[in-house]
Amino acid sequence: MTTATTTFPPIERPTATRALQAAAAAWFVVTALGQSLFVLYILAFYGRAVLLGQPESINKVLPRGYVPGDTPGNVMLGLHLFLAAVIIGGGLLQLVPQLRTMAPRLHRWNGRVYASLAVVASLAGLLMMVTRGAVGGPLMHAGMALDALLVVAFALMAVRTARARRFDSHRRWALRLFMAVSAVWFFRVGLMAWLLLNGGPVGFDPVSFRGPFLDVLAFAQYLLPLAVLELYLRAQASRNALACNAMTGVLALATLVTAAGILGAAMGMWLPRL
Numbered sequence: 001m002t003t004a005t006t007t008f009p010p011i012e013r014p015t016a017t018r019a020l021q022a023a024a025a026a027w028f029v030v031t032a033l034g035q036s037l038f039v040l041y042i043l044a045f046y047g048r049a050v051l052l053g054q055p056e057s058i059n060k061v062l063p064r065g066y067v068p069g070d071t072p073g074n075v076m077l078g079l080h081l082f083l084a085a086v087i088i089g090g091g092l093l094q095l096v097p098q099l100r101t102m103a104p105r106l107h108r109w110n111g112r113v114y115a116s117l118a119v120v121a122s123l124a125g126l127l128m129m130v131t132r133g134a135v136g137g138p139l140m141h142a143g144m145a146l147d148a149l150l151v152v153a154f155a156l157m158a159v160r161t162a163r164a165r166r167f168d169s170h171r172r173w174a175l176r177l178f179m180a181v182s183a184v185w186f187f188r189v190g191l192m193a194w195l196l197l198n199g200g201p202v203g204f205d206p207v208s209f210r211g212p213f214l215d216v217l218a219f220a221q222y223l224l225p226l227a228v229l230e231l232y233l234r235a236q237a238s239r240n241a242l243a244c245n246a247m248t249g250v251l252a253l254a255t256l257v258t259a260a261g262i263l264g265a266a267m268g269m270w271l272p273r274l
Contacts, residue, residue, distance in 0.1 A: 016244035020235060023251035028095060030255050031182075034262035035088050038185055041270035042085045050078070061273070073132060076124055083121040084184065090114040091178050111162065111174070115155040118181050122148040135209040136218070143218025150180045150222065172233055179229055183222035190217055192264030193257050228254060 049057045055066040055074065067073055090110055093099055100107045126148040128134075134141060154177035161170035179186075194213065195201060204211025228250060235247035 014239065014241060014244075016241040016248070017236075017239055019248045020232075020244040020251070023248045023255070024232065027251050027255045027258065030259050030262070032092050034189065034258065034265075035092060035182070035185055037262070037266055037270060038188070039085045039088050041274060042081060045273045046078075046081050067132070073128065076128055080121055080124045080128065083117050083124075087114060087117050087121055087181060088185065090117070091181055094174065095178065108162075112159070115159055115177065118177065119152050119155050122151040122181075136214055137210045139215035140210075140218040143215070143221070146219070147180055147183045147222050151177065154180050175229055175233075176226060179225040180222050182225070186225055187217060187221040188265050188269065189258060189261030190221060191261075192268060193261035195268075196260055196264045 045061070046058055049055055056068070058065045062077075065077055091114055093110055094107065094114055099110075126145060129141060129144060134144070154173055158170060158173040158177050161167075161173055194203075194217075203213030231250065232247055235243040238244075
């Protein structure tokens, strides 16, 4: 007597869902390349200024960055810049799926370090803005302050949900944290994409670094990526073909704009100073 066995074909993911995942992966690859270049720029430009004993040279990029005689403030600035490079690199590692699968312990510890340093760097940046001032007007400062507060809130939620082993929720909060932490990078990419689109500064004064465009960008640098992320998460969860296809188009456009901004920032700001 033989027993018939029934085999079922493997479940295939819908085409729309696969396209959405491919679009998200393409955006991440472009972003990872751009952020890696930004880290290289931070380490090369600011590190060289310190090693050569010429810390005042950073004021060409950061007005009021180095203040002679203000040792605590200068140390805090150096810590902020160094942490920025470490945080960006750590954030990219956290989003690599293979790391979570093949090295879960490393993923957990890197996540703890990433969240902790992100909070420290954000609060240090906020303190420097209050004590030393910053370029731009009040709205621009308000935008940067709100971003710092969001980083703290998202980091706390990411850690809290991880400890509670609510991993789906943890993933969403971790992605929100990545977007908020990346605001300083999004600002530069968005600014250079705007300059390329308009062929020069429009909507702001490049000397005083004030104007309506910069006021908007101060908030859009993280609110816009967060909005795109929320739409992506909803489309991914719904598995609705129309929603997935629409989001795939949005991510494709975001990838093109991001690539253009990276190219402009690399040619106009980063590579000339390496």
